[in-house]
Amino acid sequence: MTALSPHPDRLLPADPGTRDVARRLYGEVAGAPILSPHGHVDARVLLDDERFPDPAALFITPDHYVTRLLHALGVTYEELELGKDARERDGRKIWRTFCRHWDAFLGTPVRFWLESELAEVFGIDEQPSEASADRLYDELEARLSEPGFRPRALFDRFGIEVLATTDDPADDLAAHLALREDPTFRGRVVPTFRADRYLTPGTPAWAPALAALAEASGIDTGTYAGLLDALRSRRAFFQAAGGTATDTGVLAADATPLSDTASERIHLAGLAGEVSEAEASAYRANLLYRFAEMSVDDGLVMQLHAGVHRNTHRPTLERFGPDTGHDLPAVGGYTQPLAPLLRDFGTAPGFHLVLFTVDETLFSREIAPLAGFYPSVFAGAPWWFLDSPAAIARYRAAVTDSAGFAKTSGFIDDTRAFCSIPARHDMSRRADAAFLANLVVTHQLTEDDALGVARRLVDEQPRRVFKL
Amino acid sequence: MTALSPHPDRLLPADPGTRDVARRLYGEVAGAPILSPHGHVDARVLLDDERFPDPAALFITPDHYVTRLLHALGVTYEELELGKDARERDGRKIWRTFCRHWDAFLGTPVRFWLESELAEVFGIDEQPSEASADRLYDELEARLSEPGFRPRALFDRFGIEVLATTDDPADDLAAHLALREDPTFRGRVVPTFRADRYLTPGTPAWAPALAALAEASGIDTGTYAGLLDALRSRRAFFQAAGGTATDTGVLAADATPLSDTASERIHLAGLAGEVSEAEASAYRANLLYRFAEMSVDDGLVMQLHAGVHRNTHRPTLERFGPDTGHDLPAVGGYTQPLAPLLRDFGTAPGFHLVLFTVDETLFSREIAPLAGFYPSVFAGAPWWFLDSPAAIARYRAAVTDSAGFAKTSGFIDDTRAFCSIPARHDMSRRADAAFLANLVVTHQLTEDDALGVARRLVDEQPRRVFKL
């Protein structure tokens, strides 16, 4: 048996003097409330407060970070039963496969999160392995049956103050509204407005999405003008339900406005199934511009997650669906494609635009320089393929020079895995403490200043950037 | 009150053993004379030797590093009175605003430079803050009135041996010539030939620039052949005035030659206001090639600062002019666009080409490989958005493998802020000492070799590269 006992100093620097400083900095923020301004947990989980499913369904099957690395080692998605309905899966068998390949995660952030979760949330004290698989499964099953491991109990135990979900504009936000009116739940769960489905005329999802939005808003979306009205109306609805932000995911960040006439023409062509790819791109770029315009008007923070090729392996998509590990980073770019948007709204009072990337060359070349001039622009925390301690260190080193700390977003967990939230925030707090400690011992920052920065990064910064 | 006392070990590595080595390396070069082969101080400042204006006009309003970060935090340029004539500004009010936002600079190189300047040049012993703003302003005002804080006195005190300015070919270099003939000034101030205005037919500045150049050179610039003659004549004039180098700033580094006929045709089209963008680009690329040809002939070092989008925020440009913080890095490239130039001049005896970038991906992929083959090519010091200790470390780590130390340019301060010159060189010396010390303690370099490299980087290297 190999003990599972995450070290209290993990991720803090090796040099003893630097580590001492880092310990003090980390100690100051380790227990701070969690502000999670962007993620993918379903509000219904907290509304229903049902016990989590079995360990495989909690830790493995829905988490593409985990499944993609197993897949890369030759474990097929059939073996992980991804193609099956959740209720038909053999959780114990999947869990055993995972435990057998536990070494695959050595050196990865996934291992850090899982170790922290298993040890600190579930009290597991042994590493997963072929030998320990069954015992661990049983232990976890036992825990999951306890009331203290229900979503709401964990929400409290994790110290989550705000949790943002991600939602379609046509969503009725029923779970959010119910939670707000539930006197037994004191947490704050807020929706985020994500209108990706409405961006690209000609895609199969577009026309049905327009129909759903018309239904939800009571506004005819058969015209471009109607779509804008409907979106505005739903943004107001999201704000009334506690939302403070929008999010948009696109491959390219082009934000060139079109005339209303041209937009209207493409909208109608889209409904008639006669839109070219160039027209669809122009339409999408215009909508990105309009989203900024709307944010200037209504104050919703605009998040931009650009530069991901989605669903690149068609055979896997067709058999196992989206979010199964084959989304891949693209060459990114913000400075040029966002130029029209920034020209018109970059200095608009109250406008907040948070830029994320999976292409780390953008940190020093585009995002920090933009955030270091435009009052509206903030450098989003390292995202997805860049959410490891090493990448966080590169991000801070690349961004701080031109943008300081005050123009960074604070940590974003961006996760579907509710139980990994504290581990993810903890990783970020440790990584930032390590970065700041190094500035202290090289006399670039006093320890007092570093303490102030560390505190602001987990509190004032996300509150201000996301208007929480 | 928070003390301002830059630590003697700042920027040196945290590990005690490495720090000891770094201290010795830094100690060896800390007091070496300053060679500044590229910058933007006006020679007239030293000729006239008048007292510097008030603290705001010295530290804040002309420094886009400072103003852009304040702007990014929501301090408007109106508040900083950038739109006003210098004599109408309320320096104390601007200074107070700056002090109130002193925390914005935490972790940035701007903070390092300002702390060093305030403490080591002006003897300030308290951090800027809302509370200390007025006292600091008064202290600085008092210093600035003293004779020891006039430009020439500071030039001596800073230990500047050579200071290069940046000048238009049509400039009469009156200040340079007067300084050379002034027996009371023993410093060396040399002009740098920067012909950017002449590159792009069709831009509003082009025809007036040609006229000014014709006036200055006495050569008709109404033809392309005339322009080349005039440029050659002015290069000789700059050389006679002590110049050793040229500089060119372009967005893309294309250097494809055109036939004289084609160039002549575009030149005339430019004067007639009938030049297309493609023609203007071809003309510019040809001139870049011709500049290299001229450098091969006359021996002037060719510097290339490529890859910056200038004046990207039009509303700010229109209201506050250029150099107000919205120049932004572009995706860079040297290997492909410079290919024709390097084919013809890359191995020409005596030709020196110094390549700078704000896209750090070029360090290991383009600049170091080029400098590691072509005798003419040198890797320019990290520039602008990359002039921090962290970026200097990345530069050395990325460039040294393929190009060693002997093909790097030595430090370039590239500043308009005269009083920041010693702080900038000091940062570089500390950062290089830190880098070298790490090579020593990991036994990649003996300490003796490291001492030799440290000395060469501040002395032999810039002298040789820039032919000082």
Next chain:
Amino acid sequence: MTALSPHPDRLLPADPGTRDVARRLYGEVAGAPILSPHGHVDARVLLDDERFPDPAALFITPDHYVTRLLHALGVTYEELELGKDARERDGRKIWRTFCRHWDAFLGTPVRFWLESELAEVFGIDEQPSEASADRLYDELEARLSEPGFRPRALFDRFGIEVLATTDDPADDLAAHLALREDPTFRGRVVPTFRADRYLTPGTPAWAPALAALAEASGIDTGTYAGLLDALRSRRAFFQAAGGTATDTGVLAADATPLSDTASERIHLAGLAGEVSEAEASAYRANLLYRFAEMSVDDGLVMQLHAGVHRNTHRPTLERFGPDTGHDLPAVGGYTQPLAPLLRDFGTAPGFHLVLFTVDETLFSREIAPLAGFYPSVFAGAPWWFLDSPAAIARYRAAVTDSAGFAKTSGFIDDTRAFCSIPARHDMSRRADAAFLANLVVTHQLTEDDALGVARRLVDEQPRRVFKL
């Protein structure tokens, strides 16, 4: 005299605690057998087992790492006698030039390799210098005459278990076959199938290559179908001779399949000398796709070395030939250009595709994300301009997060310089020990796990990836 005594702790981390761990990790693998699955040593060297030529011909003239840096400092290739026939060169004169410029290599990996070779292979105890040049030359000459310094003796002494060469499909592999049948040689030398010459119709080398391949295979290569058959036949021949892998070098990694009809048409156009550049590119992209298809069929590992501009300085090429230091890195890309290949073969059982790059932005953005999903894809070790300790550290930091250790290729020396093989593997082992030690002291990995990883990286990993 300056002693040459490579430190036993070189490249291990400076921090004493981390160094202790690194020493133990390195100690575990320092003496492990060398598996060299990709390189450019000629099998004939081992078959003939003749003494190596003089020191200049061993260390300098054939090594473009060495000659390019000397060239960059102004030592002409005439001075290094690169243009001359090997037998007409004045080895001692060339050696003296090299020794005089020994400082050029300070801080570069070339210095590390040469120091290790000179000290540990040849027992030299003094640094090269103008003063020591002749004595060192004589000492090396004496060593080279000893039987213990013949290729086979060194092969044994270096502990090489497998050495892969790189060979044209038309090669008769006579040396390989003879070595396999030679009872006095117990080493394993295997060929690698590299069909670059057959990729691009219209290049001067293409038609003669087809003719040679027809001759070697006995299959008519006058048609596209014939070429595929001939390649398949030679792949089988290489496999029978011990080969386990292919390699392909291209500028761009496009792998879009063509119909057989279209391929056939371009093939014939190529033979008729009437192929356009676009057709040649399409043909090449199709062949890359077909190479993957063949690897799926026959199990040969597919290596891809993309993104190098070859022979960029035409005057040097014309006078001194290829491999003379002016190959330069290009902007790389794998995710998009390989998409069709990965769609069809990315999850094919047994298919192995090892991706190398000289553009390090690909590590975190493309290679690690691909290797972290596709069971077939492995992240090739840092290549060429990126084969230094600093770049190895960046590679590990960038790749491990998304791909772990199990999807990396293990070290590749990729060298023509036989005597540098142990130094290159030693550098990699030290660099990996340093990286792992840092994970241990920051509690991201237990020391036991790190030991396991260190061992796997030099043994199981290359065996598995390259099917050795």
